[in-house]
Amino acid sequence: MNQSGPYVVRPGPEAFLPPAAASMGNALPDPGQAHINGRIVPEEEAFEEAARMFLGGTVPTIFPGPLVLWAWNEKAKKKAKAIKFLYDTLKECAPQDAKPMLIPMPDYRPKYPKINPEVEINPNHPNLTIWHNKIDVCMFVGVHCHQANLSLKIIRGGTTCYTIAMCAQAGHEDACLSFRDASVEKIMHLAEWVKKLKGAVPFGALKKHVAALESKDRVGGTRN
Amino acid sequence: MDSHSIIGTKNKKGQTFTDPYHLFFEAQRIPSFFTGSEVIKEAIRRASVDLMVAYPITPQSEAAALIGELYAEGYVTDYMRGENEFGVMSECAGGSFGGARVFTTTAGPGTMRAMENFPMWSGARLPIEMIVTCRGINSPLSIQPDTLEIYFLLETGMLVWHAETAQDFYDWILMGFMVAEQPDVHLPIAICCDGFFVTHTKDVVNLTPADMCLPPYDPYRSPVPCMDMECPPVRMMRDPFIMKSNYISYATHASWQQEVRAAIERSRKHTIPLLHGLIETENTDAEILIVSSGTAVSQGREAIRLLADEGLRVGLVKIKSLRPWPYHEIREATKHAKHIFVPEFNVAGWMAREIKSTIPDSDRVVVGPHVAGGMTMPPEVIVEHIQRTLGKSVATLAGRGS
Numbered sequence: 001m002n003q004s005g006p007y008v009v010r011p012g013p014e015a016f017l018p019p020a021a022a023s024m025g026n027a028l029p030d031p032g033q034a035h036i037n038g039r040i041v042p043e044e045e046a047f048e049e050a051a052r053m054f055l056g057g058t059v060p061t062i063f064p065g066p067l068v069l070w071a072w073n074e075k076a077k078k079k080a081k082a083i084k085f086l087y088d089t090l091k092e093c094a095p096q097d098a099k100p101m102l103i104p105m106p107d108y109r110p111k112y113p114k115i116n117p118e119v120e121i122n123p124n125h126p127n128l129t130i131w132h133n134k135i136d137v138c139m140f141v142g143v144h145c146h147q148a149n150l151s152l153k154i155i156r157g158g159t160t161c162y163t164i165a166m167c168a169q170a171g172h173e174d175a176c177l178s179f180r181d182a183s184v185e186k187i188m189h190l191a192e193w194v195k196k197l198k199g200a201v202p203f204g205a206l207k208k209h210v211a212a213l214e215s216k217d218r219v220g221g222t223r224n
Numbered sequence: 225m226d227s228h229s230i231i232g233t234k235n236k237k238g239q240t241f242t243d244p245y246h247l248f249f250e251a252q253r254i255p256s257f258f259t260g261s262e263v264i265k266e267a268i269r270r271a272s273v274d275l276m277v278a279y280p281i282t283p284q285s286e287a288a289a290l291i292g293e294l295y296a297e298g299y300v301t302d303y304m305r306g307e308n309e310f311g312v313m314s315e316c317a318g319g320s321f322g323g324a325r326v327f328t329t330t331a332g333p334g335t336m337r338a339m340e341n342f343p344m345w346s347g348a349r350l351p352i353e354m355i356v357t358c359r360g361i362n363s364p365l366s367i368q369p370d371t372l373e374i375y376f377l378l379e380t381g382m383l384v385w386h387a388e389t390a391q392d393f394y395d396w397i398l399m400g401f402m403v404a405e406q407p408d409v410h411l412p413i414a415i416c417c418d419g420f421f422v423t424h425t426k427d428v429v430n431l432t433p434a435d436m437c438l439p440p441y442d443p444y445r446s447p448v449p450c451m452d453m454e455c456p457p458v459r460m461m462r463d464p465f466i467m468k469s470n471y472i473s474y475a476t477h478a479s480w481q482q483e484v485r486a487a488i489e490r491s492r493k494h495t496i497p498l499l500h501g502l503i504e505t506e507n508t509d510a511e512i513l514i515v516s517s518g519t520a521v522s523q524g525r526e527a528i529r530l531l532a533d534e535g536l537r538v539g540l541v542k543i544k545s546l547r548p549w550p551y552h553e554i555r556e557a558t559k560h561a562k563h564i565f566v567p568e569f570n571v572a573g574w575m576a577r578e579i580k581s582t583i584p585d586s587d588r589v590v591v592g593p594h595v596a597g598g599m600t601m602p603p604e605v606i607v608e609h610i611q612r613t614l615g616k617s618v619a620t621l622a623g624r625g626s
Binding site: 017019020021022023025027028066108110123124125127128144145146147149150153154157158169170171173174 | 349406407408410445446447448449472473475476478479480482483485486487489490493
């Protein structure tokens with residue numbers, strides 16, 4: 001580690017092989033906190049920001065992973081219902097021209113010659129699904145942490161997609177925004193924020209937000 | 225299984241699953257006079273280990289055998305003997321893939337023989353704890369202390385800590401499990417000590433109560449699925465990315481490696497509160513510093529005392545963690561130093577190289593003194609090295625018999 005954080009984590013395309021944010025000095029949030037672009041913030045601030053990103057996107061997408069797709073315990077079943085509720089809320093509250101999607105990540109097998117990007121995303125080639133569906137903001141939930149980090153970094157490296165992680169463990173530095181200790185309550189709370197901000201975020205606002213972030217980076221010089 | 229929910233309950237041996245923080249810092253400590261090998265046994269008695277795989281190689285053989293006794297007594301769930309070190313480490317991988325807390329010990333040529341497994345453990349995110357009781361690895365054969373093997377471990381993707389004393393060793397064996405098993409870390413850990421100097425000498429070690437133990441490993445918090453032949457990492461072995469020639473396959477593989485290094489960095493947050501920092505310092509405002517790890521630090525302490533008798537003030541930096549590497553801590557601790565001496569028990573001087581690549585004005589680093597192949601490093605040798613560098617004329621210790 002040759003640099004103390006925070007390294008600004010924002011949508012790419014960043015580099016042929018972008019660095020892992022943890023290796024740039026970014027730390028994970030403590031309980032009750034989240035991070036936005038690598039900056040540690042109170043969790044509530046991140047809920048609002050995540051809702052704004054979702055509502056400001058043209059194709060806001062939720063990627064549920066195996067930990068919530070399969071009914072391997074009662075908690076998983078409840079989380080799956082909460083995620084469906086969040087998706088339905090997103091459809092209800094997103095601007096008229098937005099196209100919310102729910103695309104599963106059912107497993108992590110390398111699939112060749114390639115996955116079908118219409119119906120799934122795979123952590124080993126996430127860009128295919130992002131590019132094909134023109135996804136500009138997405139949320140990972142229920143994905144094992146190693147696979148999520150892998151995928152989040154590849155997405156940052158090669159796409160313009162804003163990434164959100166709703167992580168059940170310690171969070172993800174490689175997402176543009178990350179929660180930790182994800183629970184049914186937290187997923188429902190994000191849905192509440194989406195409802196609360198309905199109509200308050202113009203269609204396509206995400207693009208302007210990202211441009212502003214890039215401009216700030218150029219001025220501040222915090223992104224190497 | 226939620227490992228926190230069983231705190232306060234008892235295991236089959238009547239030990240109480242104890243909050244790790246309480247066990248490490250609040251529970252009563254009992255002074256005991258033990259060899260390093262016995263200390264390994266006592267730590268494992270309290271570590272809720274599911275599987276230990278053993279194979280004899282000096283100087284870790286005694287510890288491996290003593291843990292066999294723990295198995296016989298029921299403190300370790302399963303105990304296997306490997307056919308060689310490669311087999312041992314492969315069997316450890318199998319146990320860890322299956323969700324067990326796994327422990328093993330090795331040394332010198334055993335470490336080298338098993339080497340292929342270590343990056344595999346890291347890539348598969350297996351939080352196996354391995355004790356390395358360092359010894360010579362070269363031909364002609366040496367069983368004596370030598371830290372060259374640590375250098376080979378540094379880029380395997382494992383966490384690597386280097387204990388100075390039996391007390392470090394005892395505490396770090398227990399703490400190592402707690403750091404390695406964090407879901408954001410979840411990597412194998414090598415806890416190293418200098419063979420014989422630590423393993424075969426007796427010292428007073430303050431032990432935690434024998435009726436308290438660590439909470440068990442919770443495999444459901446793993447960042448990768450438990451063993452599943454259809455999912456990576458197991459699936460990787462029969463359908464690896466490298467078999468496909470395209471950008472995204474290579475990018476995935478590269479990201480995988482980066483993620484392992486990122487996990488090493490994340491371990492800082494968990495390690496620093498337990499080890500009270502990745503380094504320990506004394507008098508870093510002095511112009512002369514001794515910086516090292518393991519028992520070279522102990523010899524450094526004695527050298528500092530001898531030099532103080534001569535009116536020369538020398539500071540000390542003890543490096544506890546080699547991976548993660550305490551980059552910022554070393555830069556800060558050495559910022560006032562004009563001469564930085566790095567005593568090492570190996571011929572290569574890898575620690576000096578690491579420090580040179582870390583600090584500005586690296587010509588401040590004086591490589592050595594070195595010993596190797598089992599030689600001891602009397603404090604007088606460090607004193608001699610420092611005085612010569614400062615331009616003083618001193619007789620060499622090696623000439624005393626002439």
